[in-house]
Amino acid sequence: MKVLVIGANGQVGKQLVELLGKSEHEVTAMVRDTDQIPTMEKLSAKTVTGNLEKDFSHAVAGADAVIFTAGSGAHTGYDKTILIDQEGAIKAMDTAKSLGVKRFIMLSSIIPKRLADAPESMKPYYAAKNRADEYLKGTNLDYTIVRPGRLTNEPGSGKIDAAVSLGYKSSIPRADVAHVLFETLEQENTYSKTFEILSGDDSISKALRNV
Ligand code: NAP
Numbered sequence: 381m382k383v384l385v386i387g388a389n390g391q392v393g394k395q396l397v398e399l400l401g402k403s404e405h406e407v408t409a410m411v412r413d414t415d416q417i418p419t420m421e422k423l424s425a426k427t428v429t430g431n432l433e434k435d436f437s438h439a440v441a442g443a444d445a446v447i448f449t450a451g452s453g454a455h456t457g458y459d460k461t462i463l464i465d466q467e468g469a470i471k472a473m474d475t476a477k478s479l480g481v482k483r484f485i486m487l488s489s490i491i492p493k494r495l496a497d498a499p500e501s502m503k504p505y506y507a508a509k510n511r512a513d514e515y516l517k518g519t520n521l522d523y524t525i526v527r528p529g530r531l532t533n534e535p536g537s538g539k540i541d542a543a544v545s546l547g548y549k550s551s552i553p554r555a556d557v558a559h560v561l562f563e564t565l566e567q568e569n570t571y572s573k574t575f576e577i578l579s580g581d582d583s584i585s586k587a588l589r590n591v
Contacts, residue, residue, distance in 0.1 A: 381483075382406045383565065384443040386432070386472055387450030388425065389416045392487060392531070395558035396449060398423045403562070410439045432468030440475045445483035447561055448472055458504040466508035470515050477519055484521040485564055487557070488513050490529045490548060490576050513574065524564050525574040528552050541580025542587040552579045559584050 383400055387393040388409030400407035401424030409420040410430045420427045430436030432450060440446060448469055452460035469486065476484050491506045491513075492498045498506050516523045529551050536555030560577055564570050567588050575591040582590075 381444040381565065382408070382442060383445045383447060384408045384410060384428075384440060384481075385425075386410045386430075386436075386439075386446060386448045387487075388420060388427075389413070390449055390451070391533070392554045392557050392561070393449040394419070394423070395555055396447065396561050397425045399558060399562040401425050405565070408439070408443065410436065432464050432471065436472075437475050437479065440472070440479050440481060443476075443479075443481050445485070445565060446472060446476050446481055447485040447487070447565070449487045449561070451487075461504050461508050465505065466511050469512035473512075473516055473519055473521065476521060482522045483565070484516065484519075484523045485561055486513060486516055486523065486525045487561060488525050488527045488574075490527045490546070493545075517572075517574070522571045524570040524572075526557070526560055526564060527574065527576045528557050528560075529576070529578045531557065537579060538584060539580055540577050540582060540584055540587050542575050542577045542582075542591050544575055544591075546576040546578050550578050552577055556584070560588070563588055 383405050388397050389411045397409050407425045409425040409427050412431045417427045428439040430439040452464035488509050513525050531554050532551045534553040536553045
């Protein structure tokens with residue numbers, strides 16, 4: 381499959397690109413800075429420059445699948461949360477639809493059931509992620525929405541829990557999140573599904589079979 385990773389230079393994105401680069405898939409890494417190209421090439425990825433705040437349809441053209449791992453990060457204002465996590469994600473979905481790309485995997489986040497219960501500073505983030513997820517559910521894309529809890533840089537254990545609702549009980553290493561996105565790609569039982577993931581007891585393949 382020709383797979384475009386949006387957010388490829390991110391901490392999850394890079395690990396996902398590496399897995400795809402070692403697989404039978406053909407991976408294209410979308411980065412927004414030409415300085416990031418050598419890193420992606422070392423991971424056996426083709427590279428395309430593109431920015432979610434501009435037109436990036438050239439990056440999506442020709443892909444069979446898009447995996448969205450981008451995010452505005454904790455050090456930008458709410459304006460970027462809306463522009464990247466919400467509007468950038470929606471633009472990626474619209475672009476995929478218009479160019480005939482069917483498979484779309486969204487790296488989202490566990491979102492509190494009631495936004496009112498979230499810390500004030502996190503409300504715009506959760507609202508943006510939720511809006512993008514709801515938009516994706518309304519498309520005819522073969523989507524999967526993966527919602528991890530707090531991300532860590534611990535080594536991956538390969539063991540997770542995955543379910544529609546887990547809540548913020550624990551965290552999950554970014555390495556395991558990358559593996560989940562990788563394995564989800566061709567797992568058709570995850571089409572049209574939204575599920576949460578945390579470190580847990582099951583192998584990633586077993587957990588994904590049961591979502
Ligand atoms: P990260 O390291 O901050 O990576 C985000 C990537 O998005 C970066 O590569 C960044 O590019 C890219 N990006 C930002 N703005 C862009 C734009 N305008 N155009 C194109 N690319 C852009 O994030 P992470 O740690 O891998 O996390 C990935 C996702 O998981 C995020 O969406 C985050 O919200 C979500 N998440 C995080 C947590 C947590 O505990 N932190 C929990 C649940 C879910 P540059 O490399 O050029 O900066």
